[in-house]
Amino acid sequence: MPQSSALSPDARDAALRALEAGGDDGELDVLVVGGGIVGTGVALDAVTRGLSTGLVEQRDLASGTSSRSSKLVHGGLRYLEMFDFGLVKEALEERGLLLTRLAPHLVRPVAFLYPLHKAWERPYVGSGLLLYDAMALFGSRAGKYDMGVPKHKHLFRKQVARIAPDLRTDELHGAVRYYDCQVDDARLVMTIARTAAEHGAHVATRTKVVGFLREGERVVGVSAVDLESGRELEIRARVVVNAAGVWTDDIQQMVGGRGSLNVQASKGIHLVVPRDRIRSECGFITKTEKSVLFVIPWGRHWIIGTTDTPWNLDKAHPAASKADIDYLLQQVNTMLREPLDHDDVEGVYAGLRPLARGESEPTSRISREHTVVAPVRGLVMIAGGKLTTYRVMARDAVDAAAASLTSAGSALRASITDRIPLAGAPGFEARTNQRVLLARRIDLHISRIDHLLGRYGSLVDEVLALIGQRPELGQPLEGADDYLAAEVVYAVTHEGARHLDDVLTRRTRISVEMFDRGVASAAPAAALMAAELGWDEARTADEVDHYLRRVEAERQSQLKLTDQEADEARVSAPELAAPEVSRRR
Missing domain, CATH: 3.30.9.10 (D-Amino Acid Oxidase, subunit A, domain 2)
Known part of the structure; x- marks a missing residue:
């Protein structure tokens, strides 16, 4: 049965418990490593085929490549010049599906x-x-x-x-x-993850894979660390799908050396x-x-x-x-x-x-066509491709897992994701037709309703319900008038945001849409998040301080002439560790 699509803090805790328990028989059918466009696509494909599915991501959903694209869903016009007609045709089909159905x-x-x-x-x-x-x-x-x-x-x-x-x-x-x-690429990824969760997938961000579990030559799961608490856990699965993108080589090293993919x-x-x-x-x-x-x-x-x-x-x-x-x-x-x-x-x-x-x-x-390999039994790896064709990549990855997922007399069900609208799509047209009524009902300008519809679709009802319960959330976020305070709260309660970076950089685009890179919004947004995540004053201050340091590091990197100098300036602001992990160190 469909479940809630909300990626709330409680949902993350439940997902970690389910991942460790491995379902009724102690192991998942499919565990996906990587929470980008391909990884979330694989999770949705697998779970809608009837497979028990989990997904782990070491940072935030779309925190890598999948939030930093040109934000286009396109056929790849320039690939015609490379005579890559198959890729263009495939991408145009996916463009049509996303635009009109999914x-x-x-x-x-x-x-x-x-x-x-x-x-x-x-x-x-x-x-x-x-x-x-x-x-x-x-x-x-x-x-x-x-x-x-x-x-x-x-x-x-x-x-x-x-x-x-x-x-x-x-x-x-x-x-x-x-x-x-x-498309807003990060929102697309997050929405795919929510759709997968709605169909029963267990999604856990800030969970880092540190090794593989083996039985002989077969991969039977992973060792991981919950980066929010420092707790170590083992997740057993019949198939692990590596969708780590540019981290593919790092994952291959965990399996014992360079594998079949060279990324x-x-x-x-x-x-x-x-x-x-x-x-x-x-x-x-x-x-x-x-x-x-x-x-x-x-x-x-x-x-x-x-x-x-x-x-x-x-x-x-x-x-x-x-x-x-x-x-x-x-x-x-x-x-x-x-x-x-x-x-x-x-x-x-x-x-x-x-x-x-x-x-x-x-x-x-180099062509953007993707490659899927199964270097050892129980492990599938996928790399390459482009955002537009994520669904095809996901289908191919789950198809490649068939040998490990099927038993005598059974067959893996075919992919149905071309017929699964993403969360917020069902009812979107009706809500769009009702935009004037929605604006009157909640006392917001119609331009605000249009903004919300373009980000949440029919899930706008959940955002408006927040404003109905707490009218102050209907005010613009300080320092970023294009966004409402409610969107920060909703990012935490429904969209899996765990840190200030998650909200200002990926759930919204404040970090690149404002001349101050979101500095003025940092403290107000952190205060809203603190109330939902139970942060004390010290933790809230740490989140703001880390964000400000990140902004300054990025500004300094953009003054450097070479990649090496820019990299050194940027990494001067490292990832923010959760207080529990910091104390353990």
Whole structure:
């Protein structure tokens, strides 16, 4: 039977007990290591096939790569140039499913202009986009999903100037407007985790795997540590699925050395600038010498990215250097009438892509296709891929576990996640139609209701119930007017937030959407969290102090010229240990 999807503190405690007990027969069917987009996708796929499922994540949901992407759900237009037609077709199908069936409350269309600098580019780019739309349309007509976005359109210089007054058009031959989709990647991950929990998966963050349990050559579970209490535990499972992304090599070392996957971390950075600094109705996309440049609408902001460079330093906190920021500003300024400078940058974030390593290829040329291997019985490892195709990756990983999960005369049930709407999707359209009534009922401006609907979907009822019980939570969070105080409380009571970082960086985007990087919001948000998590004054002060140190470390790293210097500056603010763990040390 469906359970509550809330990832509350009590739910985490219950999940840890269930993981250690291993269910009715003392072991889970599937244990997933890694709480990013792939790991949560695997947990949802497994549990909806009828498998007892657990998931452990050493930090927070989406705390690695999965909260630091370009936030696009897209087919991968540039992969057409690499003749990777299968990947594009697959990704477009997933885009359609997410937009129209699985997560319509989180995924929405976004328009891009592809500027044409030479006359010959129009037929070249136009033919590529014609194929792109045709692939999407073919999938929709096959009954898999609705296309969900308009088709591309050719524009001439005067039309481009009207749509994007701040785009330099003097040397353009026009542009092509096309559509993809965007999503708050961290919220997507958290919502998938909640959906998995609703169907019975046991989800425990801040739980670090430190070794594997073996019986002969077979992996039968993991040894782990609850980082909130320091308690050690053993979790037994018929299959362990490693979905640790750029930490794949570290996990392979625990199994006795380098395994079948060779994963390379590629760093991509993004800048966030105010929306009023670039007047345009659409985003932009263009190729650079090293990667692809996106200028993506993001609420009252623009996201500008990205870079694509090898990274072999700290994986938990990849740092953006001044050279990275200068490169993006230089690239985007070639397109703009009024150049941007460092003073326009509200926020900066850097993420690592886990890529299957090529022999000599630069990371920008390595395909995002994923790889699944089973190096020893009882262990499945998956790496590569892209956010858009997480569901396919998850399905393939659980399929690969079939040999360990099936017994004589039985078969693993097929994946059904293409028909499982994520939490907040059922009833979303009805709530959207009722937005005016909701605004009147709770006495909030309709723009606030729209904001909440775009983050919670039909789960908006739970947020509004909080405000109904505690009207003061209907006020904007101090220092971040775009968010309500209720959203901080809800992040703790329903979305698994355990630390201030979790709220300001992933449940909201305050850390990159405000010029002060969330400094003014830190103490008010921590006070709201303290009341829900039972923090005393010292613990609350520690959380705020750690966040402020993190912000300063990031600012300092962004003044350094090299990756090495930036990394050294960033890691000067280490992870915050829970008081119980600190006392044990």
